[in-house]
């Protein structure tokens with residue numbers, strides 16, 4: 001059996017960061033296991049291609065949720081990257097951290113050392129922001145964060161509309177002010193996707209003390225006398241074992257980290273026993289507390305051909321491809337996004353609870369040409385994400401077979417709070433396209449359609465149940481803290497065990513109010529100092 005100091009399970013957003021930081025000390029031997037393969041899919045470097053890419057079966061776990069009890073029994077598609085870089089290799093590449101108050105609130109769950117002042121130095125350490133080094137941004141980290149210009153015609157009109165509605169323009173969502181509208185930054189580098197595999201792993205691949213095994217599916221955490229000692233895994237069809245002299249670190253994401261804990265007997269004891277798994281420790285919170293940002297959308301046609309549909313005409317796309325390949329610029333280097341907002345659904349809230357996006361392409365968008373096939377049509381869509389849902393879902397085992405996908409229930413709209421907030425969000429989305437200049441650019445609403453009255457709560461609820469979906473931000477299934485459902489302590493060690501940590505998006509005690517990739521990178525940065533026994537960076 002090969003022996004290492006640290007075994008990292010999963011080369012995703014967190015795993016690649018850990019592999020880089022832990023192997024920086026040449027005396028430390030690190031094994032990085034990844035169930036998927038190389039991140040060399042031709043579309044992977046193109047930020048624009050994220051949506052079709054996230055549906056590619058070969059680089060995806062292809063999970064589908066169980067019937068949703070409060071959303072018409074619909075089964076929610078659940079893309080997750082199964083490839084080097086994990087979900088950072090297939091995601092939308094928006095760089096968002098959430099609100100400072102989110103991290104401060106983690107103290108209430110017993111997570112110590114994670115206030116915004118304490119995590120900001122780690123956001124900065126990872127980051128190479130186009131603005132350069134400053135109080136809010138890093139200028140020399142591996143994780144490149146680029147400026148996004150936005151659509152020349154539609155973006156100014158959306159900003160004007162937002163101003164007419166009383167929303168403030170903000171240039172930097174991570175500066176002194178976080179509430180308002182503008183455009184997000186993107187985690188790209190010279191127009192190419194900046195996955196953690198490209199930015200953290202590629203530069204250190206040659207280190208003699210770092211071994212990377214792809215197509216290596218971890219089956220079981222090996223545990224002896226209350227200590228994690230290694231991993232049993234399948235490598236291209238061969239059963240293997242590797243020993244960890246210091247630690248096993250699960251970085252397998254919010255679905256697979258709890259799955260691996262439960263397969264090892266660490267989870268809700270009764271449920272595990274029911275599946276024939278001998279419970280080693282009763283940790284009822286494993287797989288509980290699943291959170292995501294549920295999203296709803298409204299769609300409007302534009303009578304004039306002003307949207308991203310123009311860029312999708314075959315001949316233009318071909319030219320854009322050349323331009324992107326040679327210079328890293330043009331539509332392929334970005335996204336059909338015309339506005340982002342972080343807003344409050346009611347003035348009495350202490351921080352935004354709604355993320356708003358206006359997109360200039362339909363979800364049916366595809367490359368088209370008059371002599372070949374039709375496109376998705378000229379539309380503007382507006383989406384609203386509920387950033388502080390109170391509904392909680394779960395990840396449970398289907399069986400004791402590590403190859404079986406876990407059962408995922410999001411439980412969207414289970415909490416009255418979420419239904420109430422979504423009714424408000426629905427009105428906010430609609431109000432946007434009733435104000436100039438946005439209202440002058442669109443025709444009668446396509447989805448949900450004018451027949452649905454704003455104040456008809458029952459009909460709106462019915463629409464919500466039909467349309468609510470995932471934003472692929474699952475978190476909190478191995479939450480840190482000190483409550484009865486906490487799985488990890490504040491240093492991300494599994495309660496009651498030695499030699500076992502979880503470092504990925506499953507550790508957040510509560511989901512942050514923003515996209516989850518940059519926070520996961522931050523968690524891995526901070527965790528690497530904890531694992532190596534370094535003092536934390538000085539709080540800001």
Ligand SMILES: Cc1cc2nc3c(=O)[nH]c(=O)nc-3n(C[C@H](O)[C@H](O)[C@H](O)COP(=O)(O)OP(=O)(O)OC[C@H]3O[C@@H](n4cnc5c(N)ncnc54)[C@H](O)[C@@H]3O)c2cc1C
Pocket residue numbers: 009010011012013014015033034035036054079080081082083084085086087088090091092093094095096216217218219251252253254256257260471472473474503504505506515516517518520
């Ligand atoms: C389609 C999509 C769009 C998104 N858009 C954005 C966005 O624009 N901005 C943003 O901030 N966030 C976005 N996200 C969310 C963000 O990408 C994730 O929150 C983040 O990548 C989670 O990182 P992670 O390390 O927890 O998990 P992952 O990055 O998913 O990594 C887990 C890794 O572990 C591997 N693994 C799992 N089980 C095993 C096993 N048993 N053995 C070996 N390896 C295993 C997986 O293959 C994977 O590589 C998006 C996500 C998706 C899927």
